[in-house]
Amino acid sequence: MKDEVITREERVANLKGMGCSRKRVEDARFTQGKGNYVDDIKLDGMLFGDFVRSPYAHAKITNIDTAAALEVPGVLAVLTAKDLEPLGLHWMPTLAGDKQMVLADGKVLFQGQEVAFVVAEDRYAAADGIEAVEVEYEELEVLIDPFKSMQSDVVLREDTVDENGKPMDGAHGPRTHHNHIFTWEAGDKDPTFEVIDSAEVVAEETMYYHRTHPCPLETCGCVASMDKVNGKLTLWGTFQAPHAIRTVVSLISGIEEHNIRVISPDIGGGFGNKVGAYPGYVCSVVASIVTGKPVKWIEDRMDNLMTTAFARDYWMKGRISATKDGKITGLHCHVTADHGGFDACADPTKFPAGFMNICTGSYDIPTAYLEVDGVYTNKAPGGVSYRCSFRVTEAVYFIERMIEVLAIELNMDAAELRRINFIKKEQFPYTAALGWEYDSGDYHTAWDKALKAVDYEGLRAEQAQRIEDFKAGKTRSLMGIGLSFFTEIVGAGPVKNCDILGLGMFDSCEIRIHPTGSAIARLGTISQGQGHATTFAQILASEIGLPADSITIEEGDTDTAPYGLGTYGSRSTPVAGAATAMAGRKIRAKAQMIAAYLLEVHDDDVEFDVDRFVVKGAPERFKTMKEIAFAAYNQAIPGIEPGLEAVSYYDPPNMTYPFGAYVCVMDIDVDTGVTDIRRFYALDDCGTRINPMVIEGQVHGGLTEALAVALGQEIAYDEMGNVKTGTLMDFFLPTAWEVPNYETDHTVTPSPHHPIGAKGVGESPHVGGVPCFSNAVQDAFRAFGLRHTNMPHDHWRIWKTANELGLHG
Ligand code: PCD
Ligand SMILES: [Cu+]
Known part of the structure; x- marks a missing residue:
């Protein structure tokens, strides 16, 4: 292999490494209609499942009659909570340690809640089937305001009280009221109050950060395919955390994790909307097991806006104190957090109100105290999403x-x-x-x-x-x-304080260098439009000296990618990006030994330079990374295993x-x-x-x-x-x-x-x-x-x- 005479600058430019405005490699596919989204997946004999949803925000269900629906041509099955109960699947764990009904179990808690799952030959038959399911409701008092909810005698969730009607402890500590989910505190209460009460100037304000929704272009959906012959379940879906979904599906279905393959194909925007687990996933899996056929479920726009992870809905009351000339001395924040019918936030376990305790902002505030009350209301669950x-x-x-x-x-x-x-x-x-x-x-x-x-x-x-x-x-x-x-x-986060459902929030990268000097790297994250295939290749290009254009980045297939906690909370660069650099450095360390062997010098006598290892003090003596890659597969090097691969699981020491x-x-x-x-x-x-x-x-x-x-x-x-x-x-x-x-x-x-x-x-x-x-x-x-x-x-x-x-x- 000959090295053309080019300058060092040109060699750097050829890599298209870090700092380069490399054009997004994924866009050729997207702009030409060649994206592969969940709804593009079409399998032989695939059925379509869709929900009967509650028109009421709070109601008792007195009867569900599915007989007429089952008569509708094309309808094959109608699942209700009764069918899921024997399997223990009528409720599922949420990422916040709460439980959520998969299909309404005796009552509904918000408008649009999933009541029954109609499985049909196609989308249209499913829609007709939904119309034919007869549900009898008895309306109950609706609680929309979290402050009223905390005063009300109405018990929204029977599982929050004991047989005497006393509130029981929740996943994040004691409840003060049956509609109270948790209270979470940070900072020092008494010293903060003292500072504020004796301050020269105090400003107080109450503000409402309204409920909203990220509304990604593509709604949430999945395709479940249970292969009964070999016992393997494949689940394609709009998942921002495919590995976590695999673990959750295994835990709740009892299917061994190696028999589950979760694939996130192209995703049309996530924005946090696709972090959590939704009833549609569980119902599709059950329906596929029951019918033995692949089952697709895709939300329409209304389903998406009304029922999947909203954002915010925080009532925030603040007091801030300062000296007369404006030096801030203390901050107090009280939040009433409206979580809707279930607490389905995707926050790390120890942080039921996320990182709300970053609320001292960019300021040097010596004393502060934060208190967050989570409350149930008759609104959709979630609260995890939207660019934070x-x-x-x-x-x-x-x-x-x-x-x-x-x-x-x-x-x-x-x-x-x-x-x-x-x-x-x-x-x-x-x-x-x-x-x-x-x-x-x-x-x-x-x-x-x-x-x-x-x-x-x-x-x-x-x-x-x-x-x-x-x-x-x-x-x-x-x-x-x-x-x-x-x-x-x-960049959540250090495993020592960040986990979701007990899974530490590290992330990962695995690299394989091919003999001809190109490579594939797989990560535990998943792009939803951010451009990871472009940018992570750039990190590697700079770390290992192979052009970004010669590096394929692959994410989202749990059968091939190393375990990781997925993409949200801007964690991919801080965590998986770090894993990528670290794995790259392992490749480089081995490449150094190979180079030294080929150049017949000691390991320490070669140094890395852009795309090659050079003998120190003799710049004309070098081996390019391309040559080294080939040697890794072609030479028997004493004391060195063949091949050039590395994997890194990165646990960040801190957030960024x-x-x-x-x-x-x-x-x-x-x-x-x-x-x-x-x-x-x-x-x-x-x-x-x-x-x-x-x-x-x-x-x-x-x-x-x-x-x-x-x-x-x-x-x-x-x-x-x-x-x-x-x-x-x-x-x-x-x-x-x-x-x-x-x-x-x-x-x-x-x-x-x-x-x-x-x-x-x-x-x-x-x-x-x-x-x-x-x-x-x-x-x-x-x-x-x-x-x-x-x-x-x-x-x-x-x-x-x-x-x-x-x-x-
Ligand atoms: N320094 C730096 C950083 C970063 N980067 C780039 O940028 C991006 C981003 O990153 P990050 O920050 O790390 O992040 P991620 O993780 O990747 O992602 C996530 C985010 O992302 C964002 N963005 C976006 N885009 C799009 N297109 N789509 C979507 O969906 C989305 N989403 C959103 C959200 S909401 Mo959450 O989930 O709520 O939490 S969170 C979020 C990528 O590509 C990377 O690589 C660079 O370059 N550099
Ligand atoms: Cu965030």
Whole structure:
């Protein structure tokens, strides 16, 4: 093998390694309609299963008559809780340690709950079958408000009380009321209260982070195929955590885990919606076992919006204290968390409210106390999702609103208030009052860069002029400057404190180098659009010196991929990305020995250089990684096994803490409530950047989802528990029309403990974006006496705010 004479720079460029805006390798497939999604899977004799769902939010089921349904042509079976009970499958464990009905067991707890599963020859026959199932309901009192639920005599879940009606302990400790799920605390209560009670300035506010839904393009679904001859179950599905699903299916079905193969094919967006386990999975598996045929289940849009993992629904009450000149001294946060009918959050076991205790944000707050009450209501379960499965979005919204409210209280500029309270660069690693150890950060640099980029002073001057003009009757438009500075916590996580259902949250990578110098790497994560096939190959290219274009990345097949906990919580880069680098280093270590043998020098006398090992001090003597790969299969090297493979299971020593500084400039028409986003500047620091173009795509997507949530998107319920926003007619999805031109920027503060210094980025723009859009709306009205108003800031609500402030004359 000859090495053409090219420069070192060209050799680096050829690898398309880290830092390169390599084009996404998956897109040729996607843009040409060659994606392979769950609904594309078509197997011989495949049946279709679909649910009879409850029209009521809370009702007793007095009878289910399936006779007429079974007469419908094409309908083969109708499953109810009665059929699943003998198998012990009418209830299933949730990822939060609660139990969830697979099919309604005597009562329903939310509108859209799964009542019966109709199995038919096709989708249409299943729909006809659903119509023919007769269910008799006896309506019960509906509890939609978590505060009322905590006062009510109505027992939502019979399994929460003993025979005397006394509340029993739940998965996360004692219950104070039968509709109470858990109370979770962090920090020091008494010292915090003392500090706040004796402070010079205290600001208080209550805010509601409304219930919403990630609404991925592809809904949830699966295909279950039980091969009775060899006892193997194959389950394709929209799973963000395929290995965890395999373990859960094994535990609840009793099928040995080696006989279960879970495959996540292409996924059309996950956003946390596809982390949990849904009744559809269990019913499809049972139906396949019963009928001996493959069974497909795919949600329609309404099913997806109404019943699968929602996000947020947090009532947050805060108190923040400071000195007169704005140094924050204490923070208290109380949350009432509405979990719906079952606690199906996908948080690590020890964190029933996720990482809500990151709510001291980017600020050096000496004392803090957080308390979260989880409550059952008659709404759909979930609460795990939407560009932060672990409640960091709520935490950042909370602190970034509290800062704004404190700035009002202090009559101070909110940018300045942030600056004087930021954790300083030299304080990292920084241990926050609520327990987390932030790995690295340089907040002042990022903030100054952001404010300079938007000409903050100029914007404030323009705003002051606008207010004057408005008061003088010269304009009916106000200007809002939205600020947010966020610190994320991603990469769950150290196995010592993060597990889901007892499974430690490590992740993995296995690499095989082929003789001709190309490779395949398999990971325990699964892309849903993030571009892992592109970016993880880049990590390897830099680590092992083979071109990214010669490396296949494969995820999502539990028969071939090493065990891992999947993709959510921006954990892939911090955990599986680290495993990839570590496995690459193992390859390199063996390659070094092979190179030394081939070059007839001692192991220590060769060093790695881009794509080869070079004899120290003799750069003309080298072996390329390609040559080494071939030698690994072709030479008998004493003391070295043939082949070139490695695997790494990586347990991160800490989370990573990406951060960012966002500014939004918005004009608001006071008479219509219509918003116009004039500018949006987003600076993200995710440590070492693997692929700048992918990062930019992630930021654009996350900001657009943030815009949606802040400005209109909501899963709203009426008093009866009817979902008012169950279709895309009522549920706001932003389009190119609403989306501004985002200006992206970055600083780079590597993670000190991650092998390549990278932190996650996928969640960040959402986490930082929502408060930024919301703060822009609220800032526009600050001069007219507004302290806080709840999201979503749709035109109607903004109009109302203006009206309440007396701005309509
Ligand atoms: N430094 C850095 C970082 C990162 N990166 C890139 O970026 C991405 C991302 O990453 P991350 O952050 O690590 O993350 P992941 O894990 O991968 O993912 C996850 C996320 O992701 C995001 N994004 C996205 N995109 C798309 N397209 N789709 C989807 O679905 C989605 N989702 C969302 C969500 S929601 Mo959850 O689940 O709620 O928790 S979480 C989440 C990838 O590719 C990577 O590689 C780079 O480059 N660099
Ligand atoms: Cu998160």
